[in-house]
Amino acid sequence: MKTLLIIWMCLCTGLCMAQTSVGDGTHVTVHAGENPLETLLTEEQKQSVTHLTVTGTLLDTDYTFLRDRLYGQLDTLNLRAANIDTLPDIRTEDIWASSPNKIHLILPLNIEHLGTNFLSQFSGYNIEVTGNFPTFGASFSTPPYSYGIKVLLSEDNFSYKTKISKTPDKVPETYYSSIYSLDEETLYYMNIDDGGEYTIKEGTKVIHGTAFRNLILTMSKLILPASLDSIGDYAFEHTLCLMPVGYVNKPYPTLGHWEPGIICEAIEPPKLGKDVFKESVLMFSYLYVHEACIERYKQADGWNSAIEVRAIEKMGDYPHSVLPLKKGEENISVTTTPDSYELTFGQKPLYMEMYNTNGVLLTKHPIESSSLSIDRNRLVTPCTIVCVHFTNGTTETVKLIP
Template sequence: MKKRLLSALFVMAMLCRLQAQNAETHVTVHAGETALETLLTEEQKQSVTHLTVTGTLLDEDYAFLRNELLNQLETLNLKDAEIDTIPAHAFEDFKYLGTDSIRIILPSCLKHVKDKAFCCNNPICVFELTGKYPTLGQDIFTKDLIYAEPRMEVSPDNEYCTMIEDAIYSSDHTTLHYPNYNCTEPTNGGQIIEGTKVISANAYENRAWDYKWTFTIPASVDSIGDRAFASFQIITPDMPIDSKYFRMICKSSIPPCLGQNVFYTMENPYWGMFYVNEASLYVPDESVDIYKTTKCWNRFRKIKGLSEYHPVSVNLVSLSPSLSVKDVSGCYILSSSIAIKEVRLYSLSGLLLFSTTVHAQQVRINKSILTPPYAIASVDFANGTTQIVKLT
């Protein structure tokens, strides 16, 4: 009897301990009246990994999340929060020290996202859309090509949007909102599906496209939103800048209606990149003159008929990626002219310390996982090549 009692007490103690641990890692708060920071105990601030917020967030709450909390969270759940607008710079450049992905579940009542709100420069950050696709400000996801962009995904119960070939579309499949794609090895060439009528504002803003892919706009597209291709950059590593290396095809006989600054370009593009005004546009033969006289469409360097289009064969394996290593506080940033597929980190004894799939042109490696005197990073690129770099 005594042994049974002790066993029961031991089980109860363990359950209580697990519940206590769970309470500190999974925390729900109702925010808005007072600062979020004051609603969490010091212990919770150190241990919480899954934070659910109802109510709303103050401006100072976003700063607290950016600077103090997001570096340890696995999930920030805002689905039931009363937030219809994400403020500018809300999650920009937030501190993140983990190697696993962090998921930010967006409010179901979200209507608008302001400038640079999601510029977290982190390819393992996932923003989950739970309601309608919001309207967007400028430079929402990334400032420019040298920064990795986050992913956008649709929640399983979202009735307004869906995922098709790793891109977010409206539930009726007629509007392309946001394409998740690797610039040099995009899913299905990263092309827009047939039947799409609208390309949403900012869809390809600040995106990079490898010159070996021909970007195709289906004949079904009749409208392209504001800044949809703003600073849309074409990568031409180790190659002379020439329009023959990048072509855009628009199959519509009538030029799709354009919003504001659809093909906006920066004054000084990065080395090895150029914009659509340096590219060739191929359209139906009978529509060449129409495109040449249509405002904004006539910015392309050359406009030709589809009968003149011939694929260009390029030997990518011969290209040598330009890999740079930047030493910043607490981590190394590896940046490449060609998309990085995978990074593996080894100790001098050959022990695998760290491995991650990237599919971006930049990756962060925390110094905390390195072993002295230095570690070896093996970097695989999208074009099939590999480089070795020493990290001290």
């Protein structure tokens, strides 16, 4: 009888340990799923935990507890060993009710999809892919959740390949990375820096579903390769892509004016999945293709949603109503203060235009002095694009962050 009692006590102790947390005050591991996560952490752990590892699964209420109680203090949320294939949708009103949090999020090995708005609750975060590469749900927050996102592969994840590229218009130390399949025929994701030219490598045949969904390609151009055959569902939904005035970069010359766009080198229009360009870049930008296949793109569903399909071969032609930037001119000096930006002009200015990242004109007015102060509270998120036109026929653009 005494032996049976000891065995029973050991089993109870083991069950209790399986349902409670272990670790010191800052690094905690918990097996969740049967009882609410909130009940598995001690009050001390709730106050001090910065690195939380979850095994098992999570209840619906656990995500609310994480968002409302822990996200503000967590540095890392490790779900690698959790039995979760879908991270849930988050209501837009819940996103607006809380401030974004900076967390290193380690995804489960068997993850398949991140739900609507799920990542909108984070800001400046890294997502670490440990197993499958997920698709991303739509985002209805402002700005879209993927602004500033960096997707990483875990050190032992050999399912994919990361290609590092120099950003042509920046110092050599600046890079952007793309995640491809091992055969490099499928692009899964591209980490976007702030501005520049982004090229999907030649030989790529498929762009993964939702690969660019909700991204902001601020002051950038995106080049799709001649080898591209198809693009997956929602790949560019809610994607914004802007080109600065007078942007000069190889292999394509400056467009010479405000012209967001995508350059597609494929002769045959790549096949499109469901809602690839829904409410995204092509609705307010130009599509550049080879002159010989313009008509094919104009007749191809999805691709013909562009404002206009133009020839790559004529990209150096400027509209008569817009003056190109003279290369080498630097007529704007920007000084940052806590409450404003101070702009000083090296040439006599004529007028200023301010745009949001959708390319929508916010304001336009003359400039009558050699300097100008812009209050930060006048700016819109994620940034405001300021275009200054000078009397010498040049136009310069600066990006100001609120």
